[in-house]
Every structure is written in C-alpha cells, then in structure tokens.
Amino acid sequence: MPSALENFTSSLILASSSPRRKELLGYLGVPFTVVSPQTEEKHRPGESGVEYAMRNSLEKAEAVYSGRSDKSGSVVAIGADTIGLLDETVLEKPLDPADAIRMLSSMSGRSHKVITAVALVGDRAGQVYRDCFAVETLVYFKQLSPAEIAYYVQTKEPLDKAGAYGIQGIGGFLVRSIQGSYSNVVGLPLVELAEALQRWSNV
DSSP: OOOSSSSOOSEEEEEOOOHHHHHHHHTTOOOEEEEOOOOOOOOOTTOOHHHHHHHHHHHHHHHHHHTOSOOOSOEEEEEEEEEEEETTEEEOOOSSHHHHHHHHHHHTTSEEEEEEEEEEEEEETTEEEEEEEEEEEEEEEOOOOHHHHHHHHHTTGGGGSGGGOOTTTGGGGGEEEEESOHHHHHTOOHHHHHHHHHHHHTO
C-alpha cells in the first residue's frame, strides 16, 4: 500500500494518548502502534515554552522507546507536546472551568502562539538516534463576549486542550485566522514530521 513516505521501513510507535495525534499520523499512510507514555509534564522555573515542549516530547518518546517489549527490528518512537504561549506565558490545559474562562478571556481579540514539539527516538545501525524539533503557528482570536466564552466552556471541550480550545472542533468559531501550520495547532505538524521521517530513512 503506498504511503506519503518513500523508503521508510522502520516500525513506528506513537507515544501519545491523543486521538487527534493518532488521526493525524494516520494520514501519512504508514502503519503504527500507539502507546501512552507515563511521564510527568511540569513546567520548570526559567524554562522557555519551546524548551518545555521539547523536553516533554523527548521524555515521552524516550519512555516509550525504552519501555517497548519487542527489542528487535528498527523502531522509531514519536513523542509530541503542544502548548500555547501568550506574552511568553505558557498556556497548558485548564485546571477547571473557571481556569478555562480565565484563559479564553485573556486570549480574546489577541494573537497567541501554538508550539508543538516533536521528538523521534529509535535505533539505527546499533545506535540510538534522536531528532527533536518545534513548529510555531500564530493564532488570532476574534473578540469574544462573556456569553460566547461561557457557552464554549459548558461544552467541556476546552477542559482537556492546551490553551483551553480545540481548533478542529467547536473551538473553531473562536479563531479568526492563523499564520502557519493548521495541523500543528491540532497537535502534530504533518509537513515537518514527514520530512523528519524522510531524514530518518537517509541516516
């Protein structure tokens, strides 16, 4: 069966419990398995948003790669982490509905960055190979009324989303425009990931 990746023969493991990332990775047409990583995501003092996302993605990929039961064959684990940045303040998943309202209110009528970091960890010729990168998209919100924010929060969609919204779902009505990759905002930058996997094939 043809895929979007030429000459890619390694087994893929997606280190994520996100159904959105699973759907996006499936678009590349390469078989993969899904394993939920057991890692802690905690922002460290002095850590930039990009550093935080890249560390999280690498820790996820490392955990799944090292914990796999089948140690034979060429395997690549993919870890990813998505955060929002508003004035360099990290926007993670809201703690509760009140926190979601606070976050959405702060983003109303403004632009913010969405950063997804992706890490690949696997074996090549007996060596552990790592590749980690981050992609940034600029997202512009419309001016939101309190009623619009209340409506959106009561749908419960924001509660498990970084930045308290999902552009691919109901939260699409919040977004006036974006500058950059759409799939990056959803949770996995497909163009850059496909390019990274092609690089992997050429290592």
